[in-house]
Amino acid sequence: MNSPRTIRLSFDDNVVVAIDPADRGSSIAGFTVRDRIPRGHKMAIVPIREGEPIRKFGQIIGFAKTYIAPGEWVHEHNVGLHDFERDYAFCADARDDDVLPPEMRATFQGYRRASGKTGTRNYIGILTSVNCSASVARFAAMEVERSGILKDHPGIDGIVAIVHGTGCGHAAYGEGFDILRRTQWGYASHPNFAGVIMVGLGCEVFQIGRMKQEYGLTETETFRTLTIQETGGTRRTVQAIVEAVKDMLTVATKARRETRPASELVLALQCGGSDGYSGLTANPALGMASDLLVRHGGTSILSETPEIYGAEHLLTRRAATREVGEKLVSRIRWWEAYTARNGGEMNNNPSPGNKAGGLTTILEKSLGASAKGGRSTLRAVYEYAERITEHGFVYMDTPGYDPVAATGQVAGGANLIAFTTGRGSAFGCKPVPSLKLATNSDIYRRMIDDMDINCGDILDSVSLEDKGVEIFQSLLRVASGERTKSEELGYGDLEFVPWQVGAVM
Structure with a gap:
């Protein structure tokens, strides 16, 4: 029978990682296993005294809470953590990235938008300014899907209701508000959306009108806003959103994939x-x-x-x-x-x-x-x-x-x-x-x-x-x-x- 596999990631490491599980009494890395080592877990390969650092990747990952003998399982029961100095060495390893000239770069088929950004999908989004408008956004998305109209527009990836649990009950200024505003604006202007409808209740802290003013947004054939209170309640708002989606479909369906450079990809x-x-x-x-x-x-x-x-x-x-x-x-x-x-x-x-x-x-x-x-x-x-x-x-x-x-x-x-x-x-x-x-x-x-x-x-x-x-x-x-x-x-x-x-x- 083959011995369980292990890997030592750096010469400085005092542990190895078990690629395969190892039973107690078996032999791996030249040591007798003292405890069962589950796969992906660590085993000591040298004596580690109490307080000494545990090293993996050539870096400190913790400190021994007790003496750890070679062959012992290294995990929560015998590893603790406390602060220690780290050398930030700013820019020490910075270098010029070896970026290829434009003619040698890979390409993909994407949607070039009027903003200059490139999308990888072609959705229509129903965004919500506040949790109070979340259900209306979902009702409208479901109504569009039930209508079957999307079958006539195969170039559209779908209708998506972007809902959340906040938008009110917090300060109208400060860090929390700024984060929500940036997030909403980022989605409203995202190149994977061919069109966006933003719906609010009307009285919430996160006011759609304020966002439009601060970002210089105007109503267009691919960006519409409305509130439940001004539109006249749930049913009328759902119908208004559905009609806005139908109008956007005629524009969004004209979008075509075209060859774009990989430089326009942004990978999370x-x-x-x-x-x-x-x-x-x-x-x-x-x-x-x-x-x-x-x-x-x-x-x-x-x-x-x-x-x-x-x-x-x-x-x-x-x-x-x-x-x-x-x-x-x-x-x-x-x-x-x-x-x-x-x-x-x-x-x-x-x-x-x-x-x-x-x-x-x-x-x-x-x-x-x-x-x-x-x-x-x-x-x-x-x-x-x-x-x-x-x-x-x-x-x-x-x-x-x-x-x-x-x-x-x-x-x-x-x-x-x-x-x-x-x-x-x-x-x-x-x-x-x-x-x-x-x-x-x-x-x-x-x-x-x-x-x-x-x-x-x-x-x-x-x-x-x-x-x-x-x-x-x-x-x-x-x-x-x-x-x-x-x-x-x-x-x-x-x-x-x-x-x-x-x-x-």
Whole structure:
């Protein structure tokens, strides 16, 4: 019988990762296994004294709470976390990205919009300013679908009601309001929408008229607004929305895909349901694809600030300028204060599922999660839902909660999402297609209807470079109209979750 496989990720590591589960008494990495080691979990390969750092990826992921002998399982029961100094070394590893000349860049088939942006889908959206108009938006979307009119417009990807649970009961100024305003504007102007109707109740804090004034918006054949109170109640508002959709269909159906350069792609990098394989397979492979996109002139967005905590020093080293690096550190400090005043701590993450999959501390999770960002230079750091204007590898400050993070990235302009998962996340994000990458072959087979690409074969013989090329080519096909598994299943109607910051009153 073959010995269980393990991998040591760096010469400096004092643990190995079990690729296969190892029973107590078996022999792996030249040691007798003292405890059963589940797959994706860690085993000590040298004596680790109490208080000494645990190293994986060549980085500190925690500290021994007790003496750990070679062959012992290394996890929550014997690993703790405390603060320690990190060398931010701003810009030390920054370099000029090797961007291809325009004539050599990859292309895709996208929808060129009047705004100059390019869409990868052709939806009509019904946006809501407040939760009080959410049901009306859904009623209208269902009425359009029941009417069968969409059958006469095959070039339309569908009608989607973008509803949420906020919009009132909070201050009309300040951080929370600004976040909601940026998010709403980002969706209202997103290139994956051929047309948008925004509906409110009328008396809410988030006033549609104020947003129109602040962004200089006017009513057009592809942008309409109304409120339930002014229109005359639920039934009349539903009918008015349906009629507005019908008018937009005649315009939206004229949109045609055309050849566009990959430089117009904006890729949101996401991970959820991470496991001990995430930092070994899908995340670094996605990092390879991210670097490829940057090389072809495109943009990729790394996010989820609580899930790069402890790995931020690897990103500040790649910052294009000291200002960019310091902005990232300032967001880390904001999160430390935010969790403290809410009675939490940064190590509240990983989740129970992450821990069951082999991730012990937030530092370990973050080191694996940050691998999605590849090795390109960090060009900019953005606030949540802020419009992305830089090309290349950038960062957006978001929570780690996937729907909230993805909502911010899409509002910022992402027209593609690549989502890695080891435990098996079920996710979609209309109006943007989401490509699901499995970190291990078991979850790929078990959730075959949800997973688009298997990265588990990296543990066998496939190289990270080859998998990165496979992901990049898949992204181009999806951008050109190939449907992802989450789209086939119908995901995306309920995943619009703007980040709520501040008091709810």
